[in-house]
Amino acid sequence: MPAARTVAIVGGGIAGLSAALALRQRGIESTVYERAPVLSAVGAGISLWPNATRVLRSLDALAPLLDTAGPIAALNVRAPSGRVLLRAPTDGFDAPALCAYRPDLIDALRAPLPPEALVTGKTLVSVTTEADEARLMFADGTEVEADIVIGADGIRSSVRSYVAGETTEPIYRGHPIWRGIGPLPASFVPGEISETWGDGQRFGLLDVGGGRAYWYATATLPEGQSGSDGAARKAEVAARFADWHAPIPEAIAATPTEAVLGGDTYDRPPRRGWSRGRAVLIGDAAHPTTPNLGQGGCMAIEDAPVLARCLAEAATHTEAFQRFERERRRRTTRITRESLWTGRLGQATGALASARNVGARLMPGPLYTRRLGGLFDHRP
DSSP, rough: OSSOOOEEEESSSSHHHHHHHHHHHHEEEEEOOOOOOSOOOOSEEEEEEEHHHHHHHHHHHHHHHHSSSSOOEEEEEEEOOEEEEEEEEEEOOOOOOOOEEEEHHHHHOOOOOGGGGGOOHHHSEOOOEEOEEEEETTTTOOOOEEEEEEEEETTHHHHHHHHTTSSSEEEEEEEEEEEEEOOOOOOTTTTTEEEEEEESSSEEEEEETTTTEEEEEOOOOOOOOSSSOOOOOOOHHHHTTTSSOOTHHHHHHOOOGGGGEEEEEEOOOOOSOETTEEEOOOGTSSOOEEEEEHHHHHHHHHHHHHHHHHHHHSHHHHHHHHHHHHHHHHHHHHHHHHHHHHHHHHOOHHHHHHHHHHHHHHHHHHHHHHHHHHTTTTTO
């Protein structure tokens, strides 16, 4: 008998939907409670590397993305002049590397779930757990009881506040990130994504399928400087990257104002203790990371089958939670720290930025691909 028969999942994003699919594959009834009135996702792109697409395939959620997402066959690191510093193939794995439009990923994860497995318009007010059950109270006055609660509600998780016994703010990591979705430039080479490294600034350009480009940009700035609306954000990015190589200025100019998003970059220090009583955390609620490795969503997807397996095989929920954290903490801690280090290197200025670019130019692409294998070959 599994350690839980009914599971309430707080949060209808990547982590929550992935967990629901993985649990139902194990015969464990799960229901997702999402605060938004309609399930949706921020209109930006997301990198899905082989470690994540391998799991999506096992959850029967990959096939739709193969038709809609853009393939990633190689990563090109460039200087602002356009010079290629490093080219690393990323297509030699047993699962594809993709860049997806986030709403397409949410649709692919939601489609295999029965309608009753997702309840929207539910804002969590409190979590309580007792010896034999967990209880959720929502803002509309309704209560839900389940054997366990999974907090999949992001970096500012309400369930995390219960698990940790306190409320703390995430840590700002020194740069905003702007994101946009627009027409794919005619000069874009299929499968050849790029990130350009400048002096305290970066710009990435990817294909999310359907003739759409996804771009992101960073600059070292104080917190809260990403712009108040789409027009301000677009103007800021256009000015900062006006003299960078083609098709960066063209991609920015072609992006609709309303499709330019902005926000600051945060994470939290890795911590022990992902559970309390009958509540457990996954995804960004447990191990939030900066986006510098493109692994935040991938880590959430990886969590799902591991937690489902632990609940199916352990004798008690306590044992299952301990197994889950023990199996996942080392990898997620490593990625959180490596992503933070990568971001600091990417935002380097002056002589350090020049040395970084020289080092990238001297690194053989296949060697970098082998380094990526440590991320991509993982099988949860």
